Amino acid sequence: MDTGMLWFDDSDKPLTAKVKRAVSYYEQKYERMPNLCVVHPTMLSDGETTVDMVELKPATAVMPHHYWIGVHEAETGAKAKRSRQKAA
Numbered sequence: 168m169d170t171g172m173l174w175f176d177d178s179d180k181p182l183t184a185k186v187k188r189a190v191s192y193y194e195q196k197y198e199r200m201p202n203l204c205v206v207h208p209t210m211l212s213d214g215e216t217t218v219d220m221v222e223l224k225p226a227t228a229v230m231p232h233h234y235w236i237g238v239h240e241a242e243t244g245a246k247a248k249r250s251r252q253k254a255a
Contacts, residue, residue, distance in 0.1 A: 176234065186204050186236075189236050201238055205228075
């Protein structure tokens with residue numbers, strides 16, 4: 168992840184609403200749209216893989232009710248490659 172942010176929300180709201188709120192805050196703070204949200208596997212319902220354009224990925228390293236929001240490495244790698252090409 169490029170710039171990542173850890174978000175906590177243990178409210179009774181649905182996962183979709185929690186992720187949207189975290190994404191909105193991230194976008195405001197970093198002036199960039201995140202595309203990845205890593206959550207504890209117990210937070211995901213069957214078949215749930217995205218919220219809007221943000222990919223949801225399960226990881227036991229993230230505690231329940233925590234959301235690691237950021238930009239997927241594949242995108243940042245492509246961006247770095249383009250920057251190096253321009254510099255050459």
